[in-house]
Amino acid sequence: MCSPPQELTEPIEWFLDYLAVEKAASRNTVDAYHRDLMQAAKLYFDAGQVDWAAFCPDDADRFYAWMAGQGLSQTSVRRKLSALRSFLKFLLREGYDVRSRLPEHTSARKPRRLPKALTEREVEALLAVPDASRAPGLRDRAMLESLYGCGLRVSECCDLVISDLLLQDEVVRVTGKRGKTRIIPIPQGTLMWLVRYLKDGRPALVKPKSPSRVFLNQRGGGLSRSGVFRILQGHARKAGIRKAVGPHTLRHSYAVHLVRAGADLRAVQELLGHESVATTEVYTFLDFDTLREKYRQAHPRATGDDEPRGK
Incomplete structure (x- = not known):
């Protein structure tokens, strides 16, 4: 298959x-x-x-x-x-009109909903939780920064090796689904934490038989998917975030924040590693307040300054 x-x-x-x-x-x-x-x-x-x-x-x-x-x-x-x-x-x-052997439902087809994303304030609160004075805390901060700052899948984050970090060029090389490689820019804030982790955090976690993985666990092995889940959930609780948060939440947040800032959909598609732009289009279903505000800023008839005049 x-x-x-x-x-x-x-x-x-x-x-x-x-x-x-x-x-x-x-x-x-x-x-x-x-x-x-x-x-x-x-x-x-x-x-x-x-x-x-x-x-x-x-x-x-x-x-x-x-x-x-x-x-x-x-x-x-x-x-x-x-x-x-x-x-x-x-x-x-989640809004898929699946025609399977499930209980019949008579409601009208729902619009496909945007996967839940964190607000920028929630992201900042989450990133601030890890204790950067200790090696595990530095690792956690750099890992969270990478998930959000580069929009990585959890598997991509776990599979990163040192040679994938092209820090002088401020990019990361990611091998995604079906072995396809893409190059992603590293934001300055994320780059700073990666450099600090590689200098002061990772050396303290390395053991004689440690792999070349970027993110290591306490035993010196590569961090696993379940390890990332556990770390993220712990920090989310400490940040006071009550909504459900997983690694994909940070990837969703990355995409949503890019689209809301006006990023081109094709560019977001490339950054996420989507084969089809149709997959990326789910992120265009922004909340109504955001759409209304963009309309007010962009459309010449949105302000109502040009009031109608009588004949």
Whole structure:
């Protein structure tokens, strides 16, 4: 089976964030969901589909038939179907009009909602939490800065190696989905913390057999996805952020803040590593207050200064 495109894998990442943050699912549970849903996504893509909204009973039957052909136990089949059912229900709540064997709903189709992002004030509060006087705190600050400042996926952040940081050029080389490489500018604030971490933080975490990964755990190994989740959630609580926060939340926030600042959608697509601009367009669904304010600033008829005159 071929690797599925980002149009199918991005919603899975959102769902995994939801499980880890809002449902407090264990690392093993999140990993199991990831494996099961990626199998379903690959099979779905092989059938020529690239949008979960088009998932229908025939696709569910195809997934079941594939599992039967693999000789899986009934326990494994039930687990995989349960994972898929939970994921599809999540998509329905997020505005996907999924045509699957789920309870019928009669409400009108909802607009696809923007993934929840942090405000700029919340981001600043979060970034200020780690104790930069200690090596783990420096690592956490540099890691959070990278997730938000460069819009990295959690897997991309965990996989970064020292040679990926082209600090003199103020860019980072990222290997994303399907092995595709992109170059991302590093903002000055993020660059400062990366330099400080590499000089004063990482050396204190390195052990004789440490990999060349940028972000290391307390034992000197590469930081894992679950480790990033745990660190981020702890700092979010200390920052007083009550909404659910996962690594993808920072990536969403990066994209939303770029679009709200007027960044070109194609440029944001390249920075995020989306294969199709259609995936990036979800970030154009800004809140009404933002749209109204942009209208007032840009449109010559928005102020009402030119009042109508009688004949």
